[in-house]
Structures are given as structure tokens and as C-alpha cells.
Amino acid sequence: MDTHKPLREDQYYEELESLRQEVSTLRSAQAAFEAQRELLAKVVAMARSPEQEEMLKITLEEALQVCCKLTGAETGSLFLLDSQGVVTDSILTQKTTAKDTRSKLIGSVLDKGLAGWVNRHRQIGLITDTIEDERWLQLPNQPYTVRSALAVPILKEEVLLGILTLLHCEPHRFSWEIANLMQKTANEIALVLENAELYAKLEESYNFLDQAKQEIEAYSKALDYELEKGRQIQRDFLPEDLPKLTDWEIAACFYPARQVAGDFYDSFMLPGGYVGLVIADVCDKGVGAALFMALFRSLIRIFSGQTNLCNVTILGDEEVLKAVTDTQISSNLEQAEALKAVGLINNYIAQQHAQMSMFATLFFGVLDPKTGIVYYVNGGHEPLFVIDSQGVKATLKPTGPAVGMMPHMKFKVQQIQLAPGDILIGYTDGVTEARAPDSKLFTSQRLLSLFQPPPASASQLLEWIKTNLFAYMDNAPQFDDITMLAVQRLENNNEGEIK
DSSP: OOOOOOOOOHHHHHHHHHHHHHHHHHHHHHHHHHHHSSOGGGGOOOOOOSSSHHHHHHHHHHHHHHHEEEEEEEEEEEEEEEESOOOOEEESSTTTHHHHHHHHHHHHHHHHHHHHHHHHHSSOOOEEEEGOOOOOOOOHHHHHHHEEEEEEEEEEEEEEEEEEEEEEESOOOHHHHHHHHHHHHHHHHHHHHHHHHHHHHHTTTGGGGSSSSHHHHHHHHHHHHHHHHHHHHHHHSSSSSSOBTTTTEEEEEEEEEESSEEEEEEEETTTTTTTEEEEESSOOOHHHHHHHHHHHHHHHHEEEEEEEHETGGGGGOHHHHTTTSSSSSSSHHHHHHHHHHHHHHHHHHHSSGGGGOOOOEEEEEETTTTTEEEEEEEEEEOOOOEEEEEEEEEEEOSBBOTTTSSSTTOOOEEEEEEEEEEEEEEOOHHTTTTTTTOBBBBBHHHHHHTTTSSSSSSHHHHHHHHHHHHHHHTSSSOSEEEEEEEEEEESSOOOOOOO
């Protein structure tokens, strides 16, 4: 016997209206997601377009331009393939190439050229000199001279989605270091294509508003699945493993208020054996903040760890490039060099995405494990604390404004030295602004009280804060993301070697 009670007419239309609002929200989230999954140094293409295919085309064109700038390539191409290996679209930097010439070039290179070799072998193809490499196909009417070539597969698991090709008229212009960077970029492009396909399929289901209630329920489940997929994608942006160093401990915790969040932390190795330390909070909440979180995280890694390779002077911001040397830092400028990433990111966000009014409070430190010295920029973030056996030893207050609010802002570089036993603790405002059931805030004073007596390790400190924080919140809802990062220099620190 079916005990399911049918909906009254007024209940049915209430559910329809609720679903219409969910669709509106999803459409907005979809447009933002597609606009910002571009890649690494230029993840967001803010070209307004109602058509998904046009947006994807603009995104991939900008991706190709960025790849040319990062590698110094003179020309490039991006071929998209279907599951049968047939070219479905092509993007060339030489836009003036005639349509019939484009077709001949594409057909030839995918048959016998370097791109064809990549198509068959599913791996990077690097030619340092086309004269000496039999994989290069020299066409009789080729519109430009090529001596260096790099072709990178765009793969999703074992499926070849496309091929990225970069060219230069001089030999020995591309290295394997550049090739590996472009492979990472190609992986980002694969995510763009995957998401474009995903949302294209989702678009086909928007006519469910005229269907029965069971179809509405089915769509609701699909929506939950997509949000969960977005949550998982965002989790992948957080480091799976924090750097492990002799006589150092780095610990972190992350508790999003929603399925996707605007907070993030990061820790990664930099050239010279230094360690990048990041904790940040993007303004606003939800999908938009999560997408900008991915943008900030990617740009920090690119501009701080790949500056020499990427030749960031292409951005034309000479004031930012002199920012480190203009500071009063008198010791290791190599260590402080990575911090110019903050100024570059600030100008990019403020200039390219001003209409979005998005910014982030951000702490970025560069640790020398051998000396314990941390050079840092605090862009409008909550103060960080250095704790020793006596309590709070130092407070790392903001050295500049939030990142991305206005172009050409100044960010002062400061330094602190961590002695054996010291713990550096950073957090987002989701900690101090957490609410109890009576709506009272946790407060920074309550947080400071947890530093006495100091815990034995960085991980124990985070666990102690977490235990007290969630006990204070009890059953009250979590309104904001909660993120913490702690670094401790252990006793008897000698070399700071990487394990």
C-alpha cells in the first residue's frame, strides 16, 4: 500500500518556487565557476558572455596567451579532440591564418608532425632544434619559421582531450623545466574542459521545472552531488602533505562552514630550500569565495616559486619588482625575493577583477629552516603570534592592506627569527568570531588565554584550540570557515634538513 501523501497544490507551487531560486543560484555559481577555472597565472577570464561555448573559447584563448608569455614562445596552438581523436576546435595565436591554411596545417601536424607524435605516445614532445629532429614536419608553405617546438598532451586520466603546442623561430628556446611547467598548466586546462562538459550536461536538465515532483527530487540530488564535487575539487587545492623538515613541525587544520569555503592555508618548498607559509581568508563566502581561493592559491605558488622561470617582468609592474630591494631587509634577499608575489597578485586581482570587488587578507612567510628566520608580508590578516615557554613572544601585525582591493598598494617586508621551542600560530577570523549558542563571540582574548601554559608541540596547540573552540560553540551553527596553521622550531635544531 502506497502511504505517500500527494502534495497539495499550494505546497507543490511552493516547492517549484524554491527550486527556481536554487536554479538561479546554481546558474550564478556555474557562470562564476566557468569564468575562473582558467589556469594558474590567469585562472579567471572575466569576459561576460551568456553562451558557455563562447566563454570556454575566450578562456582557452587567454590560456594559450598566458602559456606563450610564461615560456617566451612566439606562436602557439591549442587543438581540442573528441573521444575518437578528431579535432573539434582549434585555437591559434596566428589569428590571421586563412581558414583553408589552418585546416591543412592541423591535418598535417596531427598526422605526421610533433603533435601527431604526442597524439600517439601521450607524453611531452620537446624539440630543441627542428633541423635535427625527425619528428618535426616542415611544410612547403608553412607561414613562419620554427626551430624550437614544445607539444604537451592535455589528458584526463588516459583520454587525450587536446594538445598544446608552443613554437619559436630560434633553437634551444624551451627546456624540460619549462616543459614540466606547461604539463601542470595542461592539467589545469583539462579541468576546464572537464567542467565545461559537466555543466553542458547540467544545462540540459533545466527544464525540470515543468515536470513532476519526482524529477524535482532527482535534480535536488544532482545539485548536492555537484556541490560535493566542488568541495572535493577545493580540498584538492589544499596541500595533501605538509613539508617535513628535521627539527621542525608544520601542522594545519581546516573546517569549512559550508561545502565550499574562502579560507585556505598552504606550505610548500621554494628554491634554495626555503619553505613558503600561507594562511588567507577571501572576502565573502560560498562558491564565489571558493573560486577566488583557488585563484589566490595558484598565483602565490606561481609567482613565488617560479618567478625566474616565468619571467614575471612580462606583467610590466616595475614598482612591484623593486619592492623587495627597496625594503630595509639587509640580510638574505634571495629568501625575501618570493614575497614580491604579494604585490603582483594584488595588482592582478585589483586590475583584472575590479568589478567583482573581491580581495583576501593574506599572510605569506618564507622560512629558512637553517636559521629560523621568517621573512613575511601580512596583507591585512589577523595578527600571528610567536609563542615560547613564557607565552606570547611576538605579534606579527599587518604590514600592508588586504590583497586585491586597489592596485599599486605597498606591502612592507618584515622578519622574525624563531628560536628552538618557538611556535608560530596563524588563524582566520572564523576562530575569534565563532559564536556560542547565546551569540557571544569567542574573541581574540579567549584565544590568547589558551597559550598559557604553552603546549608541547604545534599539533598539540591546534588540537587544544580546536577542542576549546568547538566546546564553546556547542550546538551553535558555524558561520565562518575555521582555519589554523602552526609552525614550531623544535629543540636542538641543527641543520633544518628536509626529510
